[in-house]
Amino acid sequence: MNTAGTADVPARMGLDLTPFRGLRYDPDRVGSLSAVTSPPYDVVVRPDGLHHLESADPHNIVRLILPQAPTPGIRNEQAADTLHRWVSEGVLRTDARPGLYVYEQRDDEGMFQRGVIGALRLSEPSEGVVLPHEDVMPHVVADRAALMRATSANLEPLLLTYRGDGASGTTAVIERTAKHPPLLSTTTEDGFSHRLWAVTDPADLAEIHTDLAQRQALIADGHHRWATYLRVRGEHPSPSPWDYGLVLLVDTVRHPLRVRAIHRLLHRLPVPEALAALDGSFRVR
Template identity: 55%
Template sequence: MHVAGLTLAPFHAVRYQPRRVADLAAVTSPPYDVVVKPDGLHRLETAEPHNVVRLILPKGADHRAAARRLRHWRASGVLTADPRPGLYVYEQRRGPDTVLQRGLLGTLALTPPESGLVLPHEDVMPEVVAERAALTRATAANLEPLLLSYRGEPEGPAAHAVDAATEGEPLLATTTPNGIEHRIWAIHDPARQAAVNAELAHHRALIADGHHRWATARRLNEEHRGTPPWDRTLVLLVDTARFPLRVQAIHRVLPWLPPAAAVDRLAGAFRVRPIRATPLPDALETLRTTAGPAFLLAGQDEECWHLLDRPAPELIERTVPHDRPPLWRGLDATVLHAVLLNGLWRPRPEDTGPTNPRYLHDAPSALAQARQSGGSAVLLRPVAEATVRQLAEAGVTMPQKSTSFGPKPASGLVLRDLSDEAEGPIADET
């Protein structure tokens, strides 16, 4: 199969009608896997009756209810589709002078893995892919875009198209509670769309955020034998030569394992140093400057951290797979999963409570959940983007939930309803 390169196709953006919702910001949500449960989920559900979290995280994983809700919101005019298909420029800004990110929203062809055009850098959890596939199958919609990065051409057609679009009035603008302003413009000109794709054809993209959504889209594409509209999925493509992404860590919470038990089970496998009466930022700085694989362990005692480093070489040799390059074998997440989560800290019959790790994108939330559950928070360091890209280009994936790229697109600003494309032309926006 010959694949020419990346192609970003226009689509009918499905958007909230401002006159039908209390506030555009109130119907947005972080991506489904960033929403903190249960408190963050509850806040979003009660922020506005039409918050998109009711679609992306329906109660009880009731995917049919999410599908009915989406159809009802479409039929009642809460959500409407733009009558003309387009590519869209999405900007996130902090204040009048600081552009954090600009990228292109469109539908990307689901190229086969062997094409090397879309590079994953993390493993996925099969149960999450199955759940996301069930939701997408039921709703027949891309409810959230993936975040992809590529290195564009200075002053190239894509950069020109993005900047030219932002000179006009945006289709929508809102400011979320974190102070970030979100704005979106449309690119309807076919010539400009073609110029963008002429440049993209010479590039490949790295999945920055959305590995499970990508695996979900590929699964559904295979189920539909590559037929439209399932052969594409919604993405935000960011030129990181112009707008570098930030890479942050994703932390783990182990509800079944209190810190004292975690330290006991190490049995000398790591050096363990207590750090007492230290604020979280200082503790994280100590972790950042520690050489080699290292982690911060914390739990009920708010005054004491445990810094874990210097794993026993013979333990690393025995437990970390040898079929990957040294760069991968030395990753914090590799050591955490191979040595600890799948080994020394694996749940035992005497352990109580949930026995699956939880993944939190910010350290305070991880600490709060560890203390609430009586378990442990394991805080990690971010991985350099260059390391992520080097491994991805070599075809090597990192352990699941190793990185958090951002800023992430807000969910709820633009959706893609596959039925709009399957049914042909749609009525004008109401």
């Protein structure tokens, strides 16, 4: 699928990434930043992984993205109450200035990527700006939408990739920004290190905006969250804050993503029978 930018997507139809005032943990109010992090909601292994995260710190974000209660309505109300309480107690603080955020992730095995987090103006697939390539399950979208309505928040960014030129524009701003001390830095128990910077300089923000206005993006992870954004946006007259969704954009020219196999094993299924069942539906090597 083509994700090239300038020649294929008119500037008026490109990505529109907007600065926002991030709501972030106050490091002085939590045990450690690594103890309050969580994998995406759909990656958390339940129930063991959920209990592990909840016990890591009373303010672990899993209490917002996967609240535990007898019914969906109570779960979502609990998440909203928890969010409001953490804000009122100063556990979560809103940044004073709107900005975009440079995010870096790396491990000891050579994985390294940087991207930019911002509020992206939503678009329909037919507009060709953000390109989905997976179907979604309606009940998951309904569940995520109910949580979003209750909390009035975008709790997790989805991951989008785009094809920049790997050197100038957004990537150049990211590289310059990463030379400064980060807002926060932590290493999670899986061995990944994470760093975050804010981009607030008007010239840098303008450079990113101009560059991304020529680009289109592919959803790498977060099809259900994207569908949720679109559903909730449709419930509110535009313009509204729901015209935007939280995303992380990564330039795959500068930081190619690694796609690993998702292995599936069917016990006691002879290989010849498995291949015969696929005949006519798939090409098998």
